[in-house]
Amino acid sequence: MTPDENPYQIEHQRIRFRRLSLGQEAPGQTAAARGNWGLALSGGGIRSATFCLGVLQAMARAPAPSVSSRPVPPADADADADADAEHSLLSRIDYLSTVSGGGYIGSFFSSLFLPGRLRQPAPQDPVGQAARDAYQALRFEPPGRISTGINYSTRPPGQGPAAWLRENGRYLTPTGSGDMLYALAMTWRNWLSLQVMIGLPIVLLLSLLSLFQVLSQASLLLWPLMAGVLFALPCAVAYWLIIPQGDLDQPPSMGNAAYRSMLGVVGGLWLSGALAYWLMQWQAVGALTLAAALVGTCALLITRQLVTRLADNRDPAKDNACANSVRNYRVQITRALGRAMAAVAVLGFLALLVTAAQALYRYLHDLRALGSLLLLIGAVWLVRRLALLKDEKSLPGWMRKLPLQVLALIAGGLLLSLLCLCWGLLVQWIAYDGGVISGDRAVAWRLAALSLVAAVLTHLSGRFIGFLNTSSLQAFYSARLTRAYLGASNGRRFNGPPQQRRTYMSVAEPMSSDDLSLQQYYATPSAGPVHLINVTMNLTVDPAEQLVQRDRKGKPLCIAPNWAPERPAPTKDCPAERYLLDGQAYSRDLDHGPASEIMSPLTLGQWIGVSGAAFSTGLGRASSLGMSLVLGLANVRLGIWWPSHFLDPGQAQWVPRDLKPWTRYSTQAYLFYELTARFHGYRRDYQYLSDGGHFENTGAYELLRRGRQVELIITCDAGCDPDYQFDDLANLVRLARIDQALEIRQDPGVLEHPQLKTVFASLEEFRQPPSADNRKCALLLNVHAHSPGSDDDLCQTPHCRILVLKPRLIAGLTPDLLNYARANPSFPNQSTVDQFFDEAQFESYRQLGLSIGQQLFGTQCQPSAMAQALWRYLQ
Known part of the structure; x- marks a missing residue:
């Protein structure tokens, strides 16, 4: 075009x-x-x-x-x-x-x-x-029943399709108990596989923490305490060390009274703390004074580092006058404080987790520890049942009064804690070889070996990005939709000879011709209406977006035809379909990407399945950390990760956007994004698509x-x-x-x-x-x-x-x-x-x-x- x-x-x-x-x-x-x-x-x-x-x-x-x-x-x-x-x-x-x-x-x-x-x-x-x-x-009226004894090729054209649609009203489990068993096997296989994928980095982290504890003989609770003293509290103090000399748009200077006063206070604290602790033997008072001196020293260093960095700004995307100002200093130091508080919370959670796992291992020794696994399975079942209420617009009166988002966050946190606790019990069981907790030297060697194995498996599994979609329910959902609805228009299912009809008139039997590629669908001359398929590209993280976009938490993605009969045949550079994101058409470059199933083009049935992915970790405007965590850990995931590889105007070749170090382990990185509702739109290599109704x-x-x-x-x-x-x-x-x-x-x-x-x-x-x-x-x-x-x-x-x-x-x-x-x-x-x-x-x-x-x-x-x-x- x-x-x-x-x-x-x-x-x-x-x-x-x-x-x-x-x-x-x-x-x-x-x-x-x-x-x-x-x-x-x-x-x-x-x-x-x-x-x-x-x-x-x-x-x-x-x-x-x-x-x-x-x-x-x-x-x-x-x-x-x-x-x-x-x-x-x-x-x-x-x-x-x-x-x-x-x-x-x-x-x-x-x-x-x-x-x-x-x-x-x-x-x-x-x-x-x-x-x-x-x-x-x-x-055709009325739709009857499907029958293998009828040759539908000799009947009115509507008799077979109408009967097929009626026959498959239970499209997810059309054949009853056999399909229920199939769905159950698929559901639990995918859930267990997801838990292993999530569990590998958890085991690696917990085993390393346990190894550090064994070698140092120190409590892990010192870690969050140190993070608070060395980072969180200094960031809080550093905010007050820069006082503007004029207005807030002036560059921050360390030559103000607050910074100079802090230098004197810190020097005095070090001196008095040393005297109190070593000379006067006031150990409690001396330790508190030295801790205050350490906080002040770190605050001075953080202030100096941030002021220097703002003055040396080399980012062409930022105006230097705006970046190097007191106003921006206060914003940056407050953001640093937020990150520090998150680090303290995470370290505290991990320390408590290892401690709790050791305590549970001690008191739930032998087979009684299986109760935790049964509790986890029961919690997952309960989450699956309650999560389905999210799609309904009208909830019971008593539920409307509840803060559902807060409750979902609490439930997600508890579910995550229970999951981590189960993996923590496994770490302790391996560390102590299934026996009682002891100070045996072999404990450290077993923990080191477990850390090495977990690291290797985490590294290898992180390269299989296709796991993101194959572990979800999307493939099952789309396949059943394709057989039930696109199968109804597939004359090969009921127009063939008797033997073929007896085989393919069962929706449980897959038939490749049910589904259609978008090339077939949009590049075949037809007199049908122009079909627009609407899905939602979830977007919760984008600093350039303003209030309305943050409220929506998603953008409309419309799949439309890009070919008309009088035009040249579609090519690789000009495909039969086009993608309209928020009304703007984008070209794609799929030549550069991993050799993975995730790069394969989606078929019509898959796009229809994505358009109907109502229950998932990405819910458009209804997305929240709690719901994403709950639904993700329970593997109620119908959406998909999709490589848009959109080219910006004037861009000839797609360039990878995942430049963070952890995105080298794409599987775990994107699972983390999904579980924490962090969807970046097309600012990342893969986008999370879900139900079009999550937007409109x-x-x-x-x-x-x-x-x-x-x-x-x-x-x-x-x-x-x-x-x-x-x-x-x-x-x-x-x-x-x-x-x-x-x-x-x-x-x-x-x-x-x-x-x-x-x-x-x-x-x-x-x-x-x-x-x-x-x-x-x-x-x-x-x-x-x-x-x-x-x-x-x-x-x-x-x-x-x-x-x-x-x-x-x-x-x-x-x-x-x-x-x-x-x-x-x-x-x-x-x-x-x-x-x-x-x-x-x-x-x-x-x-x-x-x-x-x-x-x-x-x-x-x-x-x-x-x-x-x-x-x-x-x-």
């Missing part, structure tokens, strides 16, 4: 191609006959995916608003059905933006458009035939960008919202105003329209319990661009409109759906944690989405006066 090229030109070219393929525009037209329409499918796990499936089916059956360039339908019935499918409301959608659970069903829908994906492509018009099959697949959960954020020219956004807002507070919508309104200078407001006219007011509600009306005849299930929002200079600073004509569909019990639902709602009072806002939908649950959410979609858009068999009124109103 050239610098002067419209960053969205490729997307517009793809939209032009799809419209020509569907006959929605004439070849001679030089500009689009109409504005773009977008569909946003929100996060919410399988609950959102299943509800959105029903909405997609309703849109596939409903007729689109009249288009002047629509061709005359053919005469025969089959061709007529194809024409209806091509000109359904769903065919009107140009953009598809997905987050989390919306990406499950969105990837299934978009992949249907790839020629040859579902059925053998037509030789004359493969793109058009694939599009007709895609729309007809969603028009409706999926409409990217569609609002004015360069995409979207005039109508249909949004399925299926996030967990039992009280109808519309938290996700409120977040979208704030982000649009702050980031894109767009104001989103409720449309007042639709609430007064004689026909539309029966299905459209205000935010306040949604919070009221619906009556028996209530059919309100939608919101209409206007998006206005700010126009400086006008009276109210807003353009009167909406930039675009957002039609929000909200899962809600309305009048006219089927008896089975009402029965399910009565048996499950939390429906249709059951917990996102529930990813195991049985037949009744799957059908209830699908039917609810279908009913709400038909309420607004009409059906195939019956023209809808409501839909006609809606389209007239929007025009």
